[in-house]
Amino acid sequence: xxxxxxxxxxxxxxxxxxxxxxxxxxxxxxxxxxxxxxxxxxxxxxxxxxxxxxxxxxxxxxxxxxxxxxxxxxxxxxxxxxxxxxxxxxxxxxxxxxxxxxxxxxxxxxxxxxxxxxxxxxxxxxxxxxxxxxxxxxxxxxxxxxxxxxxxxxxxxxxxxxxxxxxxxxxxxxxxxxxxxxxxxxxxxxxxxxxxxxxxxxxxxxxxxxxxxxxxxxxxxxxxxxxxxxxxxxxxxxxxxxxxxxxxxxxxxxxxxxxxxxxxxxxxxxxxxxxxxxxxxxxxxxxxxxxxxxxxxxxxxxxxxxxxxxxxxxxxxxxxxxxxxxxxxxxxxxxxxxxxxxxxxxxxxxxxxxxxxxxxxxxxxxxxxxxxxxxxxxxxxxxxxxxxxxxxxxxxxxxxxxxxxxxxxxxxxxxxxxxxxxxxxxxxxxxxxxxxxxxxxxxxxxxxxxxxxxxxxxxxxxxxxxxxxxxxxxxx
Numbered sequence: 001x002x003x004x005x006x007x008x009x010x011x012x013x014x015x016x017x018x019x020x021x022x023x024x025x026x027x028x029x030x031x032x033x034x035x036x037x038x039x040x041x042x043x044x045x046x047x048x049x050x051x052x053x054x055x056x057x058x059x060x061x062x063x064x065x066x067x068x069x070x071x072x073x074x075x076x077x078x079x080x081x082x083x084x085x086x087x088x089x090x091x092x093x094x095x096x097x098x099x100x101x102x103x104x105x106x107x108x109x110x111x112x113x114x115x116x117x118x119x120x121x122x123x124x125x126x127x128x129x130x131x132x133x134x135x136x137x138x139x140x141x142x143x144x145x146x147x148x149x150x151x152x153x154x155x156x157x158x159x160x161x162x163x164x165x166x167x168x169x170x171x172x173x174x175x176x177x178x179x180x181x182x183x184x185x186x187x188x189x190x191x192x193x194x195x196x197x198x199x200x201x202x203x204x205x206x207x208x209x210x211x212x213x214x215x216x217x218x219x220x221x222x223x224x225x226x227x228x229x230x231x232x233x234x235x236x237x238x239x240x241x242x243x244x245x246x247x248x249x250x251x252x253x254x255x256x257x258x259x260x261x262x263x264x265x266x267x268x269x270x271x272x273x274x275x276x277x278x279x280x281x282x283x284x285x286x287x288x289x290x291x292x293x294x295x296x297x298x299x300x301x302x303x304x305x306x307x308x309x310x311x312x313x314x315x316x317x318x319x320x321x322x323x324x325x326x327x328x329x330x331x332x333x334x335x336x337x338x339x340x341x342x343x344x345x346x347x348x349x350x351x352x353x354x355x356x357x358x359x360x361x362x363x364x365x366x367x368x369x370x371x372x373x374x375x376x377x378x379x380x381x382x383x384x385x386x387x388x389x390x391x392x393x394x395x396x397x398x399x400x401x402x403x404x405x406x407x408x409x410x411x412x413x414x415x416x417x418x419x420x421x422x423x424x425x426x427x428x429x430x431x432x433x434x435x436x437x438x439x440x441x442x443x444x445x446x447x448x449x450x451x452x453x454x455x456x457x458x459x460x461x462x463x464x465x466x467x468x469x470x471x472x473x474x475x476x
Contacts, residue, residue, distance in 0.1 A: 004116045004469050005035045005108060008142075009101070011122035012044060012094060013079040014281045015367050016144045019220050020122070021048055022247035023142070024058045030449070030458075031465060032057075039104060041065035041097075043077040063100045067093070080282050081316045088200045095127055102131040109135060118468040120218065123150075126210030133213075138468050141214045145366045147221050147243075148229025149390035151236055152180070156187065157201070157208050176236050185406055186389040212237055218464065220245035220370060222446040223456045225439055229394065242464040243457055246370045246443045248349075262305055262342050263350060269303055272358040272433075275423060276351050276377075278307040279363040283384050287311035287324050289405075294325045296415025297339060298332070302423050303356075304339035307346045352377050358433070359422045361404070364391040373400065376440035378432035380404050380418055399435045402428070 006027060010020035017040070024036045037059045038048065045060045052058055067076040070093035072086055082090055108117055118138040121128040132139035143150050152174070159175040171181035211217075216239050223230065223243045234241050266274060277293075279285060285293070290311050297304055310318040320343060322330070333339040348368070351357055352375040360372045361380040369391055372379055381392035381403040395401035404418040422429045448455035454462075 003033065003035045003112070004118070004465075005037060005112050006465075006468075007105065007108065007117060007119045008036065008038045009119065009121040009125055009128060010038075010040060010142070011124040011144075012041060012077055012090075015365060016122055016124075017044060017048065017078070018367060019144050019247045020142065021051060023120075023218075023220075023244060025052075025056075026244075026247065026461070027465075028057050030461070034465060035059070037061055037108070039063055039101070041077045043075060061104060063097050063104065065093075065097065069093075070096070082282075083315070088203070091124070091200065091203055094125065098127055098131065101128065102135065105131060105135055105137060109137070115469070118465075123211050124204075124207050126207035126214075129210045129213050139214050140216045140218055140464075140468060141211045143217050143219045143233075145219075145387045146229060146369065146391055146394070147219050147226040147233045147241070148394040149366070149387035150219070151177070151229055151232035152182065152390045153387055154208055154233075154236055156182075157205050158212075177232060180232075182390075186393065212239070214239065215468070216240040216242060216464070218242045218244050220247050220366065222246060222443050223460070224442050224446065225373075226394075240467070242460045243446075244461050244464070245457060246374045246447070248367070248371070262340060262346055263354070265340055266305065266351065266354045266356045269356040271355045273303050273423075274354075274356045275302055275304040275359050275361060275380075275419060276307075276348075276357050277304055277361040278346070278348060278368070279309070279382070279384065280365045280368060282316065283363045283365070284309050284312045284316070285382070285384065287313060290324055291326060292412045293415055294329050295412035296419065298326070298329065299412060299416040300419040300423075301338070302419055305342060305346065305351060306339060307342045307344070307348075309344055349375070359419075359429075361419075364388040364395065364401070366391060369395065373436055373439045374443050376433070376437040378422060378429075378436040380422055398439075400432055400439065402432070 008020050008024055010016040020038065024038050027034055028036050036057065039061045040048065040063065042062045042065065045062050049060055065077060068074050071089045072093065076082060079087065079090060105119070114136045118140070119128060119132050120140050120142050123141050123143050129139055155174045155176040161172045161175060170184050172184060173181050217233065217237060219241060221243050222245055230241055230243065309316055310320065311324055330341050349371055352360065352372055357377055359380055360377050361382060362368045362372065364379065364381045364383045365388055369379065379395060379401040381395065381401045382405045383389045383392040389406065392401060392403050396403055402418055402422055404415060422432060446455040446457040449458055
């Protein structure tokens with residue numbers, strides 16, 4: 001009899017590819033009776049293959065894609081380095097993968113049979129539900145954001161409030177969750193269908209509407225951590241929601257390329273003394289705010305590692321310009337041994353897990369949130385766009401985050417003040433570290449594999465796999 005096969009299909013973005021790959025590795029290592037096929041476009045498959053060990057049992061399959069056919073620069077297959085004005089082209093281009101995707105599924109059906117297949121697709125690839133239904137294959141949606149932010153986003157996309165507030169200080173009550181009010185300033189950078197004509201909002205609305213026709217949701221979170229968010233998500237979707245996280249929360253045991261300098265520098269610092277700063281793989285702040293952040297760091301006197309990329313107004317692959325920072329800032333920080341700048345990339349998990357790292361100034365993207373809390377590191381939130389706003393809000397309510405800015409505006413004095421609050425020996429900073437360590441232990445318990453006493457996420461993955469392949473959930 002053919003093995004049961006799980007087909008994973010992440011959206012074409014770094015923040016989606018990585019948790020999908022981590023999930024593939026998890027199933028492959030812990031559930032050997034299931035075979036894994038991870039599909040994507042050619043360049044993404046190349047990158048994913050490089051992240052798998054040579055003896056990996058995860059099968060990688062390519063779907064043909066030419067970015068030039070969609071008004072995009074050549075060889076663009078992720079949102080990384082993609083200008084914002086081309087996002088709509090890119091997102092809608094993913095719908096053209098439909099035919100090749102269904103051809104691949106048909107091929108797998110011929111080889112394994114419908115009852116031995118389960119598709120797990122990204123929430124931005126809701127169109128895969130239609131193909132799964134037509135071909136009689138089980139389908140689930142993997143939500144790569146947190147449960148709370150996803151529930152809020154889904155509500156704003158699918159049931160937007162009729163009238164928007166008149167100022168940033170006003171709040172909007174959500175249609176699906178009238179007990180929750182969201183400040184207008186949190187949704188300024190959120191694409192929602194305000195007049196029914198915005199093409200990007202229409203695309204998102206279409207994918208989410210289709211995703212709600214799937215059999216279930218999987219979320220990279222922990223049941224005990226996001227109780228409120230999971231309750232909201234289950235209430236709005238009326239679907240089973242399985243918590244399979246935290247994914248990718250263990251530092252690599254093998255040497256990390258180009259990491260020696262910053263890790264050696266970290267190891268030279270005293271425990272719990274360093275602030276780590278990163279706005280994620282494809283986010284940045286304007287040049288004016290980069291200047292304020294640098295001034296605030298210098299004024300704080302605290303040690304830091306800053307993963308820095310060109311300002312928002314410039315392309316991500318732009319050559320670095322010293323004028324984006326205060327005069328001779330990098331040189332002064334080196335001379336004082338106060339901080340170092342790492343251009344473009346750093347081994348984030350290795351930094352967060354180092355005993356010298358005490359806080360994380362972050363854009364609050366969900367992958368970064370999970371990585372930080374899995375290491376017991378509290379967050380100074382500087383959310384920029386999308387779900388980051390709602391992640392920051394939730395984390396403040398939990399008690400592991402102080403929001404330093406919302407969007408793009410903050411002065412250096414406020415930066416220095418927030419850093420002092422979290423790192424300067426205050427009661428607030430102490431309480432944040434205690435709470436972050438409680439969540440760290442909570443996440444570790446969720447991944448416990450003890451026979452007869454498995455953690456909640458381990459049980460959830462096992463129960464999901466059993467349910468996904470049961471005759472009750474098959475659509476044929």
